[in-house]
Amino acid sequence: MVAEPMAVVVPLWRSRAPVAFSAVTPVDGVSAPWKVVVFRKGATLAHFVVSNAGSMVSGKDFTFPADLVTAQAGKLA
Known part of the structure; x- marks a missing residue:
């Protein structure tokens, strides 16, 4: 697995800012890209x-569905 370097690594229990990164995992000779967002809201830690x-087939980048994360984060207490 190859991950893009993160600018700042902060323990999530001390941070209110989300952490995001992209990575590529080789699967049967194909590069499988994936993206991750981790955030905390109150006492809840969530990740997507x-x-x-x-993208696995074409090799092109894809957009992270930020609207999905925003909608789900709004549901957390």
């Missing part, structure tokens, strides 16, 4: 992992 099968 997104992979795109089309």
Whole structure:
């Protein structure tokens, strides 16, 4: 697995800022890209992992569905 370097690594229990990164995992000779967002809201730690099968085939980047994360974060107490 190859991950893009993160600018700042902060323990999540001390941070209110989300942490995001992209990575590529080799699967049967194909590079499988995926993206991760981790955030904390109150005492809840949430993470979203997104992979795109089309990106595995085409090798092109894909957009992380930020609207999905925003909607789900709004539901957390």
